[in-house]
Amino acid sequence: MAAITAALVKELREKSGAGMMDCKKALTETDGDIEAAVDWLRKKGLAAAAKKAGRVAAEGLIGVAAAGAKAAVVEVNSETDFVARNEIFQAYVAKAANFALDAEGCVDTLAAMPYGEANRTVAEQLTEMVGTIGENMRLRRTACLAVEKGVVASYVHAQVVPGLGKIGVLVALESIGDADALEALGKQIAMHVAAANPLFLDVSSVDGASLARERDVLSEQARASGKPEEIISKMVDGRIRKYYEETVLLEQIFVVDGETKIAKVLANAEKQIGAPVKLTGFVRMCLGEGIEKEESDFAAEVAAAVKGA
Template sequence: MAITAQMVKELREKTGAGMMDCKVALQETGGDMEAAVDWLRTKGLAKAAKKAGRVAAEGLIGIAEEGRKAAIVELNSETDFVARNEQFQALVSAVAQAALGTGGSLDAVLAADLPGAGKTVEGAITDAVATIGENMTLRRTAAIEVSEGVVAGYVHSAVAPGLGKIGVLVGMQSSGDTAKLAALGRQIAMHVAAANPLSLDVSGLDPEVVARERAVFAEQARGSGKPEAIIEKMVEGRLRKFYEEAVLLKQVFVVDGERSIETVLADAAKEVGSPVSLTGFVSFRLGEGVEKEESDFAAEVAAAVGQR
């Protein structure tokens, strides 16, 4: 029997399994839709689809570094227990390594070959869902590369090398001593993890955020009853303070508590033997922005008892 694209689409919608898996299932069962569903279930692929509706907000951040480039990924699971699973940790490390060979986009990483696995990243995650028994999602990925210098990384709350709850990459552009650059880059990455800046420089801030802050400061200043000319100066002063808190280059370096990151970079030029600039940074915090389901354990137990 000829397997049509419409049949594959229908089976995919029924099970959530990958298109190639659906095609193989239909070929193996002579086009029988229900038998194909069962075939996928026996392979654990339909099982993975059933779990896809569950919230995955735990997991790990993984980073992979290679000289002038580095990649960062967030692979989510449903529970922290799975994040402590060695199989899951190996998967996150491999996905980060695969991301090194891409431009960092999520689609490119999902389609990339997982090192030594003989399958794509997306296929490996699907297989892991079936094997480990929890929903997993590759939520986001990014990469940084510099033409000269280093990309330094830092992982906070590390459970294994390059794996943890917070991951940061910073691009250090310079022709200076790479070992010294890498050491400074790691310190700045640690600073980013602690200070959580919104942007690299003032121009990188979301204009809507700046406008909202300006409006709040203006309203506060008008409460003082001072003339508009004075109010404008007050607003500008408060905006400068906001920039010092929100912009990486303006923030006070957490390592010494005195110099701004801007000054740290200027001072580093003498140490590394060449001007140093930050080309950008990426900071991932596990589960950031994901709405976690609140569970009532007592209600869950009562429901389970009632189903017996």
């Protein structure tokens, strides 16, 4: 009998839209044959979900849940923004975000968690909703931040209902100072992250490959000016500093006042908080980022419908 690996189960899940346990059972019943497993799932009443699984799901909601020194964010996609206004879908995303507090940032762990009284997992509940709501939906990703002492502040942009929206941000601040003041600071920095979209926490965390690529591009641009190499080197150094100011959170200018670097904002806040403050991490999750959306020609669709009528 073929080995039923996690990769095989994941492949079937993506292909069929069925729940994890159903996929595992289907593969077991069909000796690991993916196509036969899809047919097995269809015969067991999951055909609706399987048919919808190929459609692009780039809408939906970002959900955020916080519990003091820990917070989690999750993205659940749907095909249309209309579903994001569905109360059943909203309740699911909110519940998934709360479960994500114990998933440690692993979407497969989250998917396998028991959902509730219906004796389904989080993934299986979503599959059930696909059949009920009538759109392809996907539990896409999750992330979690925690600190030993301090707060993980959160912010949701374009909020539909509390904790659900289009952009979710988590900011981890370590400190033994005043918790309320720390929370307020974290909320402001989280709003900054939503607006400024930093890629890295500090200069030391900048990806070496990204930096090398940026330096190479800037060097070629500078050489086009015809200036001597020693001048070019200084020009590139200056532009790299500008690159840091655009992409590194601690080097960015605070959007609230337009003049203070985030690193300085943290230092200035220590008096009010009453203790040193360290920003240890952040997460910014924007709905649908990285998903290639299908571009439809509405006129062509109408013409095709008329011809087929």
